[in-house]
Amino acid sequence: MIDASDPRPAGIDPALAAALGTVVDPEIRRPLVELDMIPSATLDGGVARIRLELTVAACPAADRIQDDVRLAAGAVPGVEAVEVEVGVMDPAARQALVERLRGSRPQQFGPGTLTRIVAVASGKGGVGKSTVTANLAVALAARGLSVGVIDADVHGYSIPALLGTDARPTRVGDMMMPPEAHGVRLVSIGMFVEGNRSVSWRGPMLHRTLQQFLADVWWGDLDVLLIDMPPGTGDVAISLGQLLPHAEVLVVTTPQRAAADVAERAAEVADQTGQTVLGVVENMAGLAQPDGTVLELFGAGGGEEAARRLGVPLLARIPLSVALREGGDAGAPVVSGEPTDPAAVAIAGLAASLRGSRPIAGRSLPISLA
Numbered sequence: 001m002i003d004a005s006d007p008r009p010a011g012i013d014p015a016l017a018a019a020l021g022t023v024v025d026p027e028i029r030r031p032l033v034e035l036d037m038i039p040s041a042t043l044d045g046g047v048a049r050i051r052l053e054l055t056v057a058a059c060p061a062a063d064r065i066q067d068d069v070r071l072a073a074g075a076v077p078g079v080e081a082v083e084v085e086v087g088v089m090d091p092a093a094r095q096a097l098v099e100r101l102r103g104s105r106p107q108q109f110g111p112g113t114l115t116r117i118v119a120v121a122s123g124k125g126g127v128g129k130s131t132v133t134a135n136l137a138v139a140l141a142a143r144g145l146s147v148g149v150i151d152a153d154v155h156g157y158s159i160p161a162l163l164g165t166d167a168r169p170t171r172v173g174d175m176m177m178p179p180e181a182h183g184v185r186l187v188s189i190g191m192f193v194e195g196n197r198s199v200s201w202r203g204p205m206l207h208r209t210l211q212q213f214l215a216d217v218w219w220g221d222l223d224v225l226l227i228d229m230p231p232g233t234g235d236v237a238i239s240l241g242q243l244l245p246h247a248e249v250l251v252v253t254t255p256q257r258a259a260a261d262v263a264e265r266a267a268e269v270a271d272q273t274g275q276t277v278l279g280v281v282e283n284m285a286g287l288a289q290p291d292g293t294v295l296e297l298f299g300a301g302g303g304e305e306a307a308r309r310l311g312v313p314l315l316a317r318i319p320l321s322v323a324l325r326e327g328g329d330a331g332a333p334v335v336s337g338e339p340t341d342p343a344a345v346a347i348a349g350l351a352a353s354l355r356g357s358r359p360i361a362g363r364s365l366p367i368s369l370a
């Protein structure tokens with residue numbers, strides 16, 4: 001139990017306490033001492049002896065945590081050597097930690113949440129919804145925001161590949177720590193199926209999975225949570241509307257005039273569940289040619305038309321871009337790999353407009369792990 005008036009656990013030598021207090025678990029994003037991961041640290045004739053208890057044996061961040069502990073303790077004046085004894089929490093300690101984490105945020109994304117929740121939707125597949133979601137997430141993270149992505153696109157889960165990762169969440173008790181790529185924390189339905197199988201789950205199973213992603217994944221303090229929706233108006237859209245009626249919806253469409261009809265349908269579900277449509281993003285807009293002309297492969301005006309019908313702003317027009325497509329294929333989002341590409345510029349502009357249109361948390365929630 002941590003005494004609020006003295007944040008230093010009893011087993012830690014006062015000379016080491018301040019330095020060790022700065023070492024943060026990269027997945028849980030809290031200081032190790034607060035998480036009871038350093039039950040003891042003594043200083044004996046210039047030798048710092050530290051007991052480090054990982055949450056799970058297969059902790060992917062184990063080496064990094066150990067290095068950070070060594071570095072922090074080694075920088076303390078008078079410390080000549082650092083010995084770290086690494087162990088693993090026993091099940092009771094792990095469960096206590098999980099309960100404290102849960103207790104600190106009973107409803108991560110409840111109505112009073114400071115996290116902006118944006119579901120990225122489209123009326124039909126292949127309009128670039130996932131590409132936009134992944135790049136938007138990276139662009140928001142580059143602006144210093146804490147960003148999470150849920151890939152809820154059951155049939156076309158592609159966010160991990162777009163962000164160049166095949167890492168899976170780490171389980172700590174019955175909580176999951178999401179992996180991070182390009183500064184973005186993510187979970188995907190694809191992380192829970194073997195190989196590259198398709199998912200043929202029925203509504204209730206999808207609903208439970210979404211519920212788990214929202215409740216059992218330790219997201220930390222997020223400024224923005226983006227949700228890559230499956231195309232269309234199916235079970236996931238309805239579930240999400242029920243689970244997160246306060247979420248906002250961003251509709252992605254192509255420039256074809258006929259696409260506006262389809263985009264309108266995607267927005268209808270949001271309307272039925274009380275969600276707000278934030279705006280429209282037109283993707284695959286005109287491609288600038290070397291001679292200065294613009295090739296409008298998919299026509300023009302679809303985004304404006306959809307925005308007009310929905311009574312919301314057209315937030316971005318993202319041009320067709322070879323770099324955007326190549327970045328997606330390589331798992332290297334164009335917004336960080338080639339930030340001057342016109343598509344990257346348009347997505348960065350979208351990130352800036354999202355940030356400005358409503359105050360975003362941008363601060364930690366006051367939590368006590370005591």
Ligand SMILES: Nc1ncnc2c1ncn2[C@@H]1O[C@H](COP(=O)(O)OP(=O)(O)OP(=O)(O)O)[C@@H](O)[C@H]1O
Binds near residue numbers: 321
């Ligand atoms: N602006 C763009 N310029 C060039 N290619 C693009 C652009 N936007 C997306 N693409 C490409 O179009 C293809 C489809 O994109 P993506 O998978 O993001 O679509 P989606 O709407 O999420 O599809 P689904 O919902 O069916 O999974 C990808 O190959 C992607 O690289």
